[in-house]
Amino acid sequence: MTVLKRTRVLVIRVGDVVVKAHPPATDGDALARRLAAVRELDYVLLAPLGLERLGDRLVSLWPAGEPITVDDLDAGAAPWEEGGRLLARLHSRPVPPGLPPAGGPARARRALAKLDDAGVPAAIAAPVRAAYRTLWPDTPRDARPDARPGMRPDDDLDGAPPTRLTHGDWHLGQLVRRRGGWLLIDPDDLGGGDAAWDLGRPAAWYAAGLLDPGSWDRFLSSYLAAGGPAVSASDPWRELDAPARALTVQLAATAVATAWRAGEPLDPAAEALVSACERIVAATTVSI
């Protein structure tokens, strides 16, 4: 038995099966709807073997795939193209009726709350909080996507991006090799949403100066070449700007809270994300 992850979720591998214990407060009905949707997404998302309740925890069972390793990255073999193509395929599928909203905006809000939970001093958290306030400047608090847990996929606000099938928490760790092909995993935040958020994390890394332009271009070009609908080929940052700001805030808040809790200084990656928050505030203030 191997423990693969122990955070809000516990993930262990036993032989050819991966067992995932979901957080105690997980909405069982929403998770069941998400898993049912995944079963209709052959060749895009890895399908589960089952869902059980053990005490107060929901436990899902999965066939084991082969994840990306640090060695893959060191060898320059990060599957950016495969990630871009799989997201393009996911975003092109219809949103199944009854699927909950994608969990991306709620993740950003939870990350911001970590600053308080960790007791980060106001002066240190200030750039991250200020950047968060740029995300939905014209929308009343109650109507923001992060405050609408009950929003239905067809509840588009005027001028809001179209609701598409969205992974909700995409990064390279959400890709596995299985039977010679690549698949997305982890539908815990799958739902209807602004699909550009799935590109938001690499976009945030790129904008922070962490992800090199070559890798970013491989990812975005593959997404567009595969018909990815969430961003325009002529001006992708028109749609990417807001999600990239949201993910920058999310990643910076998590990094600052983690460092503060551990009593350690910010590492260079965290410094780069906080600097990006400062630039977001400066750029937004100038444009208003």
Add this chain to the structure above:
Amino acid sequence: MECPKCRGRMRTFDRNGVHIEQCDNCRGIFLDYGELETLTRMEAQWAQQSYAPPPPHGGPAWGAHHGGHHGHHRHRSWVEALFSS
């Protein structure tokens, strides 16, 4: 030295002959007379050396400069961040 803004403790760094005081608390930076001009001159020289064509898909107004080194992405924490939520 005490931070003029928040009264935090200022620490001194030397960067390429430029003397920089940074506050441990608010991260504000204090420069001595003439040092801003020195930094501006060095930045202009660096930008000239490391000019690169813009990436094909552009970037946001608040994006970082990608001209020169890419030291960050080999950092251990950064590699781990690529995999985790």
